Amino acid sequence: MASGILQATMEAHAEAAKRWLRDAMADMTPDVDDMIRLRLLDLLSAVEEETGHFEEALRLRLQCLEVTERVGNERRIILTRSSVALLYLNSQDLKAARAFNTKALAQARAFGHPELLAQVLNTQAFVEADSGDSVTGLLYMQEALKLMEQLGNPHGLALFLANAADFSLKSQNASLATQQSEQALRMGRELDDKYVMSVALSNLAMAKIMQGQFETAKARLNEAIHIDEELGQISAKSGRLFEAAGYFERAGDLKTALNLYLQHRQLADQLFKEKQQRAMLEMQASYERKERMRELRWLREESALQEASLEGSSFKNVLGWSSPSSAP
Numbered sequence: 001m002a003s004g005i006l007q008a009t010m011e012a013h014a015e016a017a018k019r020w021l022r023d024a025m026a027d028m029t030p031d032v033d034d035m036i037r038l039r040l041l042d043l044l045s046a047v048e049e050e051t052g053h054f055e056e057a058l059r060l061r062l063q064c065l066e067v068t069e070r071v072g073n074e075r076r077i078i079l080t081r082s083s084v085a086l087l088y089l090n091s092q093d094l095k096a097a098r099a100f101n102t103k104a105l106a107q108a109r110a111f112g113h114p115e116l117l118a119q120v121l122n123t124q125a126f127v128e129a130d131s132g133d134s135v136t137g138l139l140y141m142q143e144a145l146k147l148m149e150q151l152g153n154p155h156g157l158a159l160f161l162a163n164a165a166d167f168s169l170k171s172q173n174a175s176l177a178t179q180q181s182e183q184a185l186r187m188g189r190e191l192d193d194k195y196v197m198s199v200a201l202s203n204l205a206m207a208k209i210m211q212g213q214f215e216t217a218k219a220r221l222n223e224a225i226h227i228d229e230e231l232g233q234i235s236a237k238s239g240r241l242f243e244a245a246g247y248f249e250r251a252g253d254l255k256t257a258l259n260l261y262l263q264h265r266q267l268a269d270q271l272f273k274e275k276q277q278r279a280m281l282e283m284q285a286s287y288e289r290k291e292r293m294r295e296l297r298w299l300r301e302e303s304a305l306q307e308a309s310l311e312g313s314s315f316k317n318v319l320g321w322s323s324p325s326s327a328p
Contacts, residue, residue: 130170
């Protein structure tokens with residue numbers, strides 16, 4: 001089943017993947033193995049996050065953490081706790097993000113797995129930057145990049161460079177952001193990693209806006225959005241349009257900013273309608289599941305009554321055959 005879910009997600013049929021996962025979870029009994037429960041929760045949370053439903057992704061990821069702690073897998077606990085922190089960061093709950101990732105970072109340092117530590121350091125860098133401490137954030141980001149370079153993991157390094165460029169943008173360092181984005185973009189193209197490419201192109205566009213190179217920025221932004229469309233990442237496209245609109249507005253190009261804001265608004269409205277429709281479908285599916293369970297209970301009870309009736313008839317027949325009064 002997992003391969004079908006992943007394939008559906010890759011082909012941008014995320015809603016189908018969600019339906020399969022929710023149906024599987026609805027059919028789970030209380031005694032199902034925790035690893036199966038964890039796998040389903042983890043997949044559904046990832047699909048919700050990829051499609052921009054961060055509140056639902058956070059709710060599911062917190063359930064993942066609860067199950068992971070029950071299972072006792074230390075590496076999974078650290079990764080899940082840090083991913084919860086990132087989701088809190090997306091919702092601007094800096095206090096919760098710091099609490100979860102600080103604990104994850106302490107555990108990761110004690111655990112001694114370099115790649116795991118790099119991932120948690122990356123999250124901590126953004127927690128610090130969003131809290132207004134870019135200097136401390138930069139130290140965490142540099143430590144994470146150094147670990148990835150030592151590991152020789154090209155995919156990981158490309159993604160971390162793209163993230164580092166995003167961090168440099170937050171720190172108002174357009175020159176460094178350009179350098180990191182271009183390096184990440186080269187690696188992404190070599191690896192044919194479209195996600196890295198879209199992030200790198202988007203960050204490069206923002207850096208070019210900061211440097212006053214508006215036409216180059218628009219070209220890079222269009223390339224990033226084209227990849228988002230290929231991947232079916234409508235929420236990512238909406239987010240990039242909104243971010244770029246803010247950069248153009250601050251740079252003084254109000255006409256372009258307004259155009260991008262309007263495009264973002266149109267997509268945001270579309271996503272909101274889809275969310276409402278999804279909620280209605282979920283309510284209907286929930287009602288149908290309850291009705292199905294009610295019918296199954298009725299059938300079981302009816303079957304039990306019929307069996308009891310048959311047993312009573314058989315008992316009477318036995319008594320009838322064995323009773324002395326029935327003898328000829």
